[in-house]
């Protein structure tokens with residue numbers, strides 16, 4: 001569960017990107033975060049995995065008040081959260097297998113367990129046969145599937161995705177959505193910032209709309225709500 005109470009974020013340049021946010025997201029929900037460019041979507045989700053610290057307010061994620069944890073504990077906290085980016089952020093010199101295994105190697109899991117888990121997530125995204133390739137030998141959609149596989153290899157309770165289909169064509173976008181829905185159906189919370197009206201209006205889930213750093217709409221099975 002994620003709970004934000006009276007959260008404000010003012011960047012050093014004076015921009016207020018979160019302006020009094022109160023929200024609760026329960027375990028297992030699927031949530032779209034929508035809003036115009038610069039509205040504060042990325043700031044909202046970055047605060048959930050402590051990439052940004054709020055100026056004021058409390059944020060409790062998986063039972064931990066992440067506004068109070070020490071810097072030395074942040075890495076440990078983040079292991080419970082999977083993060084997927086628009087530009088994939090795969091390590092170019094590592095193979096697909098190594099990119100995914102890396103997250104488990106740093107926590108010193110056994111080689112046997114690492115292999116089992118990496119192959120299981122590669123199977124989920126249908127890319128077992130590409131395990132030995134390098135990221136730049138893959139299409140954009142395949143790279144995003146690998147980055148999703150990497151985000152869930154630790155079995156996080158929450159997956160956060162910032163515009164994960166922004167660089168992909170419409171057909172690939174649907175494939176990626178199916179994977180997120182599959183992950184969600186297994187009980188993982190999925191939080192996705194998106195500008196994709198078709199996705200939001202077709203694959204119905206909770207919609208949180210942000211404008212000027214405030215939640216202006218929060219609807220179960222909501223609509224995208226903007227003309228683009």
Ligand SMILES: Nc1ncnc2c1ncn2[C@@H]1O[C@H](COP(=O)(O)OP(=O)(O)OP(=O)(O)O)[C@@H](O)[C@H]1O
Nearest residue numbers: 011013015017035036037038039040041042043044
């Ligand atoms: N690191 C930063 N330093 C200063 N200002 C920032 C920083 N990051 C974001 N901002 C500002 O905060 C506001 C909200 O930005 P944010 O990236 O959260 O919006 P967004 O809704 O995700 O936008 P987009 O859809 O364009 O990605 C914007 O005015 C932006 O310029």
